[in-house]
Amino acid sequence: MESKEFLIESNVPFEQSAIWNYNNEFYQSKGIEAWSEGIVPHNVTSNSLVAQTYAKLIFGFLNDLALRTESNKVVYILELGAGHGRLCFHVLQHLKKLITNSTRTTPPFCYVLTDYVEDNLTYYKNHPQFQTFFESGELDFAHFDATKKTEIHLLNSDIILKTNSVQHPIFVIANYFFDSLPNELFHIHNNEISKCSVSIKSSVDPLSVPIQELLKYIDLSYKKTKSKPPFTQDRIHNKILQEYLNINEDTFIFFPKIALHCLSNIKQLSKGGLVLLTMDKGYHRLPDLINDKEPDLVKHGSFSLLVNFHALKQFCLHLKGKVLFPTFSNFSIELGCLIFTDEVNNFIELEGAYDEYVEKFSPDDYNIIKEMCYSNVSNLKIKDLIAIYRLSKYDASVFINLLPKLKHSLNVISLKERERLAHVIDLVWLMYFNINEQVDLSYELGIILYDLAYYSNAANYFQHSISQNGMQADVIYNQALCYYQLRQDEQFYFTLNKAKAMFPDTEIFTSLEKLDMT
Ligand SMILES: C[S@@+](CC[C@H](N)C(=O)[O-])C[C@H]1O[C@@H](n2cnc3c(N)ncnc32)[C@H](O)[C@@H]1O
Structure with a gap:
């Protein structure tokens, strides 16, 4: 029997494709079951060793801030797309131990769990293992949609983080997260850049299955449209994309425009800027991106893509920030620390911790x-x-x-x-x-x-x-x-x-x- 195909969309810019909506619907409809039922994998990026690594870096950061005049002000640690909340619990366990075992006084901190799924927030609020942390003020939670520019309302303390309201740099954790945000897709060949659009065909009638299940049945095909500089309105984004004109080989590259906007928005909440810790599959070295083939979605209820850490890195450098990435390519997961502050060289303890717990032996080796x-x-x-x-x-x-x-x-x-x-x-x-x-x-x-x-x-x-x-x-x-x-x-x-x-x-x-x- 001839199998039928249903065209869902035709030549839509990759970042506006319906696939992102399927992801949203999946997370919104499943809530915590996305992880408790083992649909979305999380053990590689959310485990006790990863959390210990993060705690060591945060502890280094707190020690660096302890030397500043406003050291009694709260340091906010903002986890984006925290999902199951397990990483947060592990980080708090390790961090509390580091602080208790230290003779040095570090500034107070507040770890803020954020997600755009309301049910996940209710789950954090009621979780028995979070209650003592809420009571001590070391934990809070907030609704945050990274695709929108918003203030952040901390729902436990009823504090609102708004423009310039935070003193210290905000410590942002984006763990297995940036690939959930719509990315642009470019194709580069013979030093020419094309913007990619996508067509989606489904093997089932899209009206016959719930939208969050459609991912299982779809196939994507890509169309390339030649593009000339300037590739975007944004000066820095444009500079990063221009670098890709040096690529000769047949290469597909994601561009994390929304992730970059998200970082700029969060940065504005603090007078001190932002320090980002981010881990995912992907690469920060340009040679590792060259020759990447047409993207294939890794499907597991939602889908995952490679993160373009190179673009994140260049973005930070163009803003005169400092980036910490391993000297060599990873085998599976990348862990970068990007410092978007004025005093980029004042994070000695943080850099020391990165050298010890990422450069010398990292979650990738583990x-x-x-x-x-x-x-x-x-x-x-x-x-x-x-x-x-x-x-x-x-x-x-x-x-x-x-x-x-x-x-x-x-x-x-x-x-x-x-x-x-x-x-x-x-x-x-x-x-x-x-x-x-x-x-x-x-x-x-x-x-x-x-x-x-x-x-x-x-x-x-x-x-x-x-x-x-x-x-x-x-x-x-x-x-x-x-x-x-x-x-x-x-x-x-x-x-x-x-x-x-x-x-x-x-x-x-x-x-x-x-x-x-x-
Ligand atoms: C792949 S899961 C990662 C969960 C967790 N960070 C981990 O490491 O396992 C992506 C998470 O991001 C959330 N998310 C997706 N898009 C988002 C957005 N636009 N704003 C905020 N959260 C989002 C989802 O609800 C989900 O919790």
């Missing part, structure tokens, strides 16, 4: 080691697992991914490994930010501790599971077993009776009644 462990999982021994858990800075997603191997390895374990593993488990739990994914981490941790004969600790983790997810037969059964092993008869009978009352038809509890209590 990612490679992690993948190597995953692909060699069958050869890993307990001490290898412990080492990768520690390297990950006790990241729960790494713990969960290696859990089947860990469970299989527990039958032969040394005393040293047993103690260290119990310690790892406590730190993984401290770092864990619950976004209602399917796995019940506290239950899994309880099971491991039970196997290691840490019965009291195991009972506590089963209690965490009950507090978070309600009473489950398996959990309460294992908790009762802990009390049996601990010879806490009163607790054992109390738990058993509670379980029988709740699950009268569940057979596993009869085996508990047959245990030898003498």
Whole structure:
């Protein structure tokens, strides 16, 4: 049978294409489920090691600001498109520790979670693990659409960040974010630039599926229209694009016009300018961009593209800012720090932290080691697992991914490994930010501790599971077993009776009644 095709749009400038609308509809309709259901990947860019890296850089920045006269004024850390909020939680955990363990006094800070999805904001507001940070004033949240020029209304403190209202440079985090904003697309060949427009065909009738699901069914084709300088109205954007006239090879290049506007808008809120920390797939060196083929959307509910870090870098340099990027090309993810302030050379501690935690060993390197462990999982021994858990800075997603191997390895374990593993488990739990994914981490941790004969600790983790997810037969059964092993008869009978009352038809509890209590 002949397959039918539906033309959705024809020769629309790439940045105005309907694909951006599909992305918006996806995020607006899914809210937190985009991540809790595992639709949009986030473990590579939002994990405990990435957060530790960010915390070290922020801590360096705070130390640099501590030397200034207005050091008692609040430093705002603004996370754009924060989505699940997990990165924020991890950063706060690491940053608080750095501050507590330091003898130096740093300025007060306020981390602001922002997104343009209202449901995500409600989710931040109500999340139990954020409450103490809201109360201390170290955390706030705000609606912010990066495609619009707006003030930023902090909804917890009711403070409005408006033009020149902030004293210190604003520390902006754009993590896996700039590729969500509409980009322009250019094609360069033989030192000529063409602007790209796009046509969309769908394999299903677009009226028959919800708009946020259309991405699955579409194919894009591109049309190039030769363009001459000036390519845009904006003087700096134009300078960056003119550089691309030096490219001879057949090359497609994204241009992040809206991201650049967004940065200019945020910069205006502060008298001190802005420092940007940004991580994504993409490159900052021009040779790495040359020969890029027609873009192919990486689809996962929404879609991802490569970020043109080279354009971000040149934008910052044209504004007399300073850029920190690694000396060499990355293998997978780029992490840049761009300083858009007047006193660009006064960030010694920040630059030192960048050198140590990005230039010498970065989240990109960590990612490679992690993948190597995953692909060699069958050869890993307990001490290898412990080492990768520690390297990950006790990241729960790494713990969960290696859990089947860990469970299989527990039958032969040394005393040293047993103690260290119990310690790892406590730190993984401290770092864990619950976004209602399917796995019940506290239950899994309880099971491991039970196997290691840490019965009291195991009972506590089963209690965490009950507090978070309600009473489950398996959990309460294992908790009762802990009390049996601990010879806490009163607790054992109390738990058993509670379980029988709740699950009268569940057979596993009869085996508990047959245990030898003498
Ligand atoms: C790819 S997700 C990244 C989430 C998170 N930053 C991470 O690293 O996993 C993109 C996020 O940006 C948000 N977003 C997309 N377009 C936006 C816009 N124009 N303004 C503000 N947020 C936006 C989405 O709601 C989503 O939370």
